[in-house]
Amino acid sequence: MRKITRFFLLPLLLTLIVSCSTEDKTPKEDETPPKPNIVFIYLDDLGYGDVSAYGGDVLNTPNIDALASGGLRFTNGYASSATCTPSRYALLTGVYPWRNKDAKILPGTAPLIIDTKQITVSKMLQSQGYHTGIVGKWHLGLGTGHVNWNERVSPGPNEVGFDHSYILAATQDRVPTVYLENGLVEGLDPDDPIEVDYQNNFGDQPTGKNNPELLSMKWHHGHNATIVNGVPRIGFMKGGEKAKWIDVDMADHFLVRAQAYVKKHKDEPFFLYYAMQQPHVPRTPHPRFVGKSGLGPRGDVIVEADWCIGEFMKTLREEGLLENTLIVLSSDNGPVLNDGYYDDAVEMIGTHQPAGPLRGGKYSLFEAGTRVPFITYWEGTIEPGVSDALVCQMDLLPSIAELVSAEVSTDQLDGKNLLPALLGDSDTGREELIIEATGRTAFRQGEWLLIPPYKGVPINKQVNIELGNSVTPQLYNLTKDISQTNNLADAMPEKLGSMMEEFEKIRGA
Ligand code: NG6
Ligand code: CA
Numbered sequence: 460m461r462k463i464t465r466f467f468l469l470p471l472l473l474t475l476i477v478s479c480s481t482e483d484k485t486p487k488e489d490e491t492p493p494k495p496n497i498v499f500i501y502l503d504d505l506g507y508g509d510v511s512a513y514g515g516d517v518l519n520t521p522n523i524d525a526l527a528s529g530g531l532r533f534t535n536g537y538a539s540s541a542t543c544t545p546s547r548y549a550l551l552t553g554v555y556p557w558r559n560k561d562a563k564i565l566p567g568t569a570p571l572i573i574d575t576k577q578i579t580v581s582k583m584l585q586s587q588g589y590h591t592g593i594v595g596k597w598h599l600g601l602g603t604g605h606v607n608w609n610e611r612v613s614p615g616p617n618e619v620g621f622d623h624s625y626i627l628a629a630t631q632d633r634v635p636t637v638y639l640e641n642g643l644v645e646g647l648d649p650d651d652p653i654e655v656d657y658q659n660n661f662g663d664q665p666t667g668k669n670n671p672e673l674l675s676m677k678w679h680h681g682h683n684a685t686i687v688n689g690v691p692r693i694g695f696m697k698g699g700e701k702a703k704w705i706d707v708d709m710a711d712h713f714l715v716r717a718q719a720y721v722k723k724h725k726d727e728p729f730f731l732y733y734a735m736q737q738p739h740v741p742r743t744p745h746p747r748f749v750g751k752s753g754l755g756p757r758g759d760v761i762v763e764a765d766w767c768i769g770e771f772m773k774t775l776r777e778e779g780l781l782e783n784t785l786i787v788l789s790s791d792n793g794p795v796l797n798d799g800y801y802d803d804a805v806e807m808i809g810t811h812q813p814a815g816p817l818r819g820g821k822y823s824l825f826e827a828g829t830r831v832p833f834i835t836y837w838e839g840t841i842e843p844g845v846s847d848a849l850v851c852q853m854d855l856l857p858s859i860a861e862l863v864s865a866e867v868s869t870d871q872l873d874g875k876n877l878l879p880a881l882l883g884d885s886d887t888g889r890e891e892l893i894i895e896a897t898g899r900t901a902f903r904q905g906e907w908l909l910i911p912p913y914k915g916v917p918i919n920k921q922v923n924i925e926l927g928n929s930v931t932p933q934l935y936n937l938t939k940d941i942s943q944t945n946n947l948a949d950a951m952p953e954k955l956g957s958m959m960e961e962f963e964k965i966r967g968a
Contacts, residue, residue, distance in 0.1 A: 494728035494863055495837070496784040497584065499855075500771070501550070501732065502764060502832075503543065503596055503630075503739040506794025508815025509761055510832045517811035518758050522769030526788055526836045529843055531883045536833020537851045537903075538792050541822050541896035543598050543630070546791040546852065547734075548572060551579045551599070551619070553856030553874030557895045557966075561600070564897075566657045567629035567694055569600040573619045578867060580856045581620030584730040587863045592623040592724070594717045595734030601628055601639075608635055608653040608699070611642040621732070625716050627704070631736050631743075632799065634696035636687040636703050638712070646702040653699035660684070660695045667691025676741055677801045680921045690741045690800075706743035709736055710760070714767045718774040725778045733771065737764040740798045754811055755803035757796065781838040785862070787881075789852055790831040795821035795922050805923075818943040822919055824901045824910050824927030825943055829894040835881050848880040848888030849903065855881075893965060896927065902962035906938040909958045934958070 508515045512527035539549035544565050545556030552573060556562035561572040573579065581591040593616050601615045616624035625640050635655050638645045644653060660666060665673055667683035668691075675689030685696045688706050704712070717733045742756035744763050752758025768788070775781050794813035796804040798821070819825025833850065835841055853874040860867040861878045869876070879885035891904040901910040910933040917928050927933070934948040934955050948955050 493783055494587065494589070496728055496780060497589075497730040497859055498775075498784055498786045499550070499732045499734075500768060500786060500788040501595070501734045502788075502790040503734075503736055504792060504794060504798070504821055505738060505761065505764070505790035505832060506813035506815070506820070507817050507827060507830055507832060508812045509738070509794060513832055514815055515811065517809060518752055518754060518761060520761065520765040522765045522772065523788065523832070523834070525772070526768070526786065526834050529838070530786070530834050530836030530841050531843070531881070532845050533833040533835075533850055534845060534847050535849045535888065536789060536831060537829045537849075537892060537894060538790065538831050539829070539851055539853050539895060541792045541824070541828030541894070543596075543791045544572070545895055547599055549851075549853040549874075550791075550855065551581065552577055553580075553853050553872040555853065555873040555893060555895070557893070557898075557900055558873075565598060565600050565629060567633040567635055568606060568655055568657055569629075570602055570604045571600040571614050571618070573599055575614050575618045577619070578856070578871070579620045580859060581616075581730060581732070583620075583856065583860050583865050583867055584728075584863065585620050585622070587728070587865050589728045589730050589863075590623075590724045591621050591730045592625075592720045593621045593732040593734060594625045594720060595627070595713050595732070596630065596736050596739075597624075597626040597734070598629050606655070608637075608644055608655060609647065609649070612639060612644075613642050615639070615642055617641055623720065625713075626734075627709075627736065630693075630739060631706065631709065632682055632690075632693055632740050634685055634687070634692050634694040635699065636692060636696065637699055638702075638704055644699065644702050647699060648701045651698045651700055653702070654697045655694060657694045661697040664695070664697060666695075678799060679797055679801050680799050682740075682799045690743070706741065707745045709743070710745060710763050710767050714770055717771055721774050721778060721780070725780060735764055735767065737761060740800050740802070742800075742802050742804070753807070754809065755807035757802065757804040758807070758811070782840075784837065785840075785859075786836040787855060788832065788834040788836070793817070793820050793823065793827040793829065793831060795924060797922055799921075816941050818925065819927060820922070820924040822897055822922065822926060823924055824894065824896045824899055824913075825925055826908070826937070826941070828896045828927070835883075837882070841883050844883055846880065846883060846886060846888075848877070848886055849890075849892060850877055850880055850888045851892050854889070891961065891965070893962070899927070900966065901927065902958060902965075903937070904958055904961060906936055907954065907958060908935045908937050908943070909933070909955065909962060911959065911962070932959070
């Protein structure tokens with residue numbers, strides 16, 4: 460493995476200059492610079508066009524924009540999948556999610572889908588002496604199949620390399636609606652145990668379906684089971700009253716913990732995975748953000764998330780960590796407006812384009828499903844700029860391994876070491892990438908995107924998103940036709956044939 464010398468150079472030079480000016484002219488051996496901290500800021504369902512730095516001019520995201528303008532903004536940065544669980548799986552393991560049959564949207568009762576023997580970003584960094592933490596959304600399953608929420612829930616984040624974990628188990632719209640700290644439900648009253656079931660209600664507890672009069676947010680599709688804080692959820696839950704989260708406080712709640720984590724571990728190398736819940740449904744901005752975007756709750760929670768990022772950055776700055784911290788900001792999948800609640804996301808969208816110029820959205824094989832905001836930021840090390848290199852979140856594991864000089868066996872990984880591209884030292888990214896959306900896959904190679912034939916419906920009418928399905932193959936030139944309006948499959952049979960072959964080779968491997 461190539462040794463990265465870049466972040467050692469400046470401190471070494473400084474050491475030399477300082478040493479030259481003193482009596483003792485020998486550089487001190489113990490002055491090796493500290494290992495860089497690593498922070499992932501990961502949003503949930505934030506679209507390519509939801510960030511003003513990516514060209515939107517309706518919704519303002521000044522704090523994300525500051526990362527983009529002070530760091531490297533990728534125009535071809537991808538999540539591995541158009542939904543959450545598979546993208547998060549690939550982010551942490553460096554493996555294509557379609558290799559794991561369980562990497563699909565999980566219920567809150569699903570078992571952990573990462574093998575505890577598998578390498579993860581967090582384990583790799585632990586092996587290099589890092590303290591590792593996750594704050595926010597998990598959604599990679601917990602336990603082995605029969606979770607008892609009243610005992611320590613394991614295996615989970617702690618068993619795949621996180622020394623500290625403070626999470627919501629699945630999604631904000633799924634039960635259990637409680638936080639877990641290192642596997643234990645926070646604030647649980649032992650006299651009021653929690654039970655969770657995704658099939659059956661507990662007696663005649665109120666539900667979204669039967670008790671619309673109790674709802675503060677109405678459901679559009681799905682989301683008609685147990686009601687918590689007036690919001691009907693997916694799945695049934697009983698008990699745990701004192702432990703239930705307050706939706707409007709969730710952003711502050713995670714922010715405070717992310718900040719506390721940084722403050723606590725600032726004197727050792729740390730990795731923080733700050734997995735924010737916005738703008739996934741239910742969109743529940745804190746009252747101080749209500750109405751701030753003019754786009755309804757979806758816009759308001761993006762403004763809220765942006766504010767949180769600004770506050771989090773302030774903490775890193777105040778603690779003097781920004782010159783020694785690599786920050787990667789991205790999103791787990793593309794945007795959706797109506798994802799199951801009536802929350803005015805559709806009605807108030809106006810001219811805002813959550814996907815920017817891209818076609819499709821969450822759940823889609825078209826570009827908006829997986830091409831997302833992707834920014835790397837490191838003060839003094841990454842020069843501000845824009846990169847068109849093709850990069851995927853799956854590449855972070857091997858790239859960061861190189862950065863911290865960890866020996867990782869790359870045989871089992873689909874992620875590629877793209878550290879020079881991620882730091883802006885090179886414009887060369889991946890040559891090809893397979894993207895996934897609800898079990899279907901498509902193939903990007905260079906500027907081309909191939910979507911093989913799929914029989915499913917072309918549009919998911921409930922969410923009103925084009926899924927990319929067509930009974931004939933689709934071939935797009937993404938450089939000339941970023942909005943995928945011109946299918947060249949018929950016009951370019953040779954290109955289609957060669958890409959299909961390459962695609963099948965990787966899929967079959
Ligand atoms: C879907 C939910 C959707 C959202 C999604 C997961 C219904 C009808 N829809 O099944 O609301 O929760 O799962 O989103 O239940 S993700 O970003 O975590 O993948
Ligand atoms: Ca998501």
